Amino acid sequence: MIDFNIAPYVGTEETYIRQAIEKRKLCGDGTFTKKCSDWMKEQFRVNQVFLTTSCTHALEMAAILADIQKGDEVIMPSYTFVSTADAFVQRGAKIVFVDIRPDTMNINENLIEAAITERTRAIVPVHYAGVGCDMDSINALAKKYNLKVVEDAAQGFDAYYKGIPLGTIGDFGCLSFHETKNLTMGEGGALMFQDTAYQEKAEIIREKGTNRSKFFRGQIDKYTWVGYGSSYLPSDMNAAYLWAQLESCKTIQDDRMNTWNYYYKHLKPLADSGKVELPTIPDYAQHNAHMFYLKLKDLETRSWFISYLSEKGIMAVFHYIPLHISPAGKKFGRFHGEDVYTTRESERLVRLPLYYGISEKNLAYVVKTIYEFFELKH
């Protein structure tokens, strides 16, 4: 059986987790949390990095920092994970979905302006598959209409737009370290931003509404409840796992990129003969091999394809039923304009197994099986 995903593991995780345990300091913001956020600050040239319990929670923090209020509108693609919308729905916002571009599956930057109303407060680009959205256009619109930009960079760790790390281009950026992402800590994420003016508020929100962070820095002599907050700090044990992964970041990313390139090279002839479509990487984007997907003719072909691979012991999956056709999406959102690509493209897309350490033997078998499918049936 070839799994679709296996959580990355490099071998140094236990050592660091043991160190965290031996210190008897297991709560949030310990040594490993600091190591991880410092690493990201340096690597991504960003002023503020807060490790969180998930990307969902990083998005929630961003929605609070962006001061999203009841009745505000937030623009995002419908082709995304539920958390992108949930974080803003929690603040009482109305979600306005716009169509995607078929080449990258990202929000179509040319359709955003028409969806802006007097109530619009934020745009939430999702960097699907670690391929950047057209951030120059999005930031220009945000500037013109005085909107906040919250990047859902859950899949965008160590991927770049014109050389700038995803998650550091808008007002706020949110990463995920869920076990299905390139690097992991089991469950976890990070909130990043450049504007230091948000630092204190972010600390308070993350620390249950208290100024405990200031207290720990010795800036005040007791801490107290100063505003709204929740508990968004991960345990230092989880951060220890992530630290092992960050230290081996290049190894993990190179391995994934080799897999991605292997698929691309070996499936290119199928694309040239019109049987499948392969992912497009725009010139401005440097992706991170987060996923490798194919697009097939239609929904029916995709169902055959997935069950054929499954019979042969290969797990291939699809995801994201467009949010605007889900029950909650109908309740909390509306689609602006026409759904030309969101539903159609989402029905054709299938993801192939891709994880750190997948063997070339397994990759060859996946490719061979895909060719078999097209010889037999199409």
Ligand SMILES: *Cc1c(COP(=O)(O)O)cnc(C)c1O
């Ligand atoms: C994985 C993912 C999330 C959620 O990340 P968690 O860390 O599991 O909360 C949000 N948005 C997108 C696009 C994702 O892929």
